[in-house]
Amino acid sequence: MGRPPMNVKPTVVRLTQEALDRIEKVAGPNQRAAFIREAVDSELDRREGQSENSVQNGGDDGEKQ
Template sequence: MKVLDIVILPHTSDDMGRPPLGMKQTTIRLPAETIRRIEAVEGKPRQLASFIREAIENELLRREKSKD
């Protein structure tokens, strides 16, 4: 099984463009099959980081709610 590295880079340029998003760069390793599954669901290969951020946020909310 091939494992791919995903690096999510923050926007840090102060000169132009949108302001920094307050994100920290994180590297995760996912099997190639997992990435193919995400792309199949999302329909766009470039939406991987967004999908991962949303999935993490949803899981955190679910776990935080179950602690209450």
């Protein structure tokens, strides 16, 4: 029996060698995809939270454009 499906879609992302080296250093060997998935989920949560705050504050989220 294999692993259950993760329900993910392969996606090509171009990163610099420096970024890849940094990811491997902090995430460990063979953990690149998991690290990137976690980083994307965290950033989406952060940005979606900002959007919700903007709506609750009448559109003024305190950021300059």
